Amino acid sequence: MDKKMYTQSDNNHSGSRNLGRLIMQLRRLERQPHSFGTAGPLTPSEIHTVEAIGFEGGVLMSELAGRLGITKGAVTQLIARLEAKELVTRSPHPNDSRAIVISLTETGREANAAHEEVHRRFYDQLRSQLSEQEIEIFERCIEKLNVFLQQ
Template sequence: MKKNPTPLTEHEQQGSRNLGRLIMQLRRLERQPHTFGSAGPLTPSEIHTITAIGTEGNVLMSELASRLGITKGAVTQLIARLEAKELVVRSPHPYDARGIVLSLTALGQEANAAHDRVHLDFYNRLRTQLSAQEIEIFEKCIDKLNHFLQQNH
């Protein structure tokens, strides 16, 4: 017979509720399109695809699917949308006739840079609310949370 888990303390319950609220806020942010530079409104899936391709580009479609943790079919649909918006170009792989290489256009690079600035601006605003010690603890917690989520996904 399983034992009942130890009841959570009020502090632990509050921590659990705060984590739940954070997750809900992040989900809300992830549903809204945003404008990044001259690229116009982009969905979170589109801008994260642009970021995964990166400014160095030359990413294989199959590698991109792996980076994003989605199917090749889903990547194909995303790339078609990004091509239509003139943010990404497909090129044949120079040595493998089956391979398709992706790279960002100048507009895609602009969107990627604007996305980086959004993250940096947000982080800098957050830092003004925290002491040096809190920033250090926050950064360690974010690293641990990311590692935990990667292990449990």
């Protein structure tokens, strides 16, 4: 019985340690700018803002803040940087003079597509290392982790 408790405790410690390493690795990656298409180097917050705007046409600044989970002021700063890099445009809302619509430029759409391709290639490489059962378990764990972190 003592051995079983030790093993369970050891497994919990190992899982906790591995999760900590994963978080540290993700933080390290989140600090590094990367190039996507012809857009030049973009910080993770910049490319994730481009991703949140998406291909659908345009998004209101307030809606973008909600998608990213940040303040409208922070979105305004990000949009100013992306506008300077010619990745987005601002335009007045056709029906609400107080609202601003943000859209991707052609370069912004190219950066978004390149970013999606990076994610697709990464996931394809990861899937090639796992069995079908491991993939299913991994995907369920990621879903649960996301729900847990949103609480």
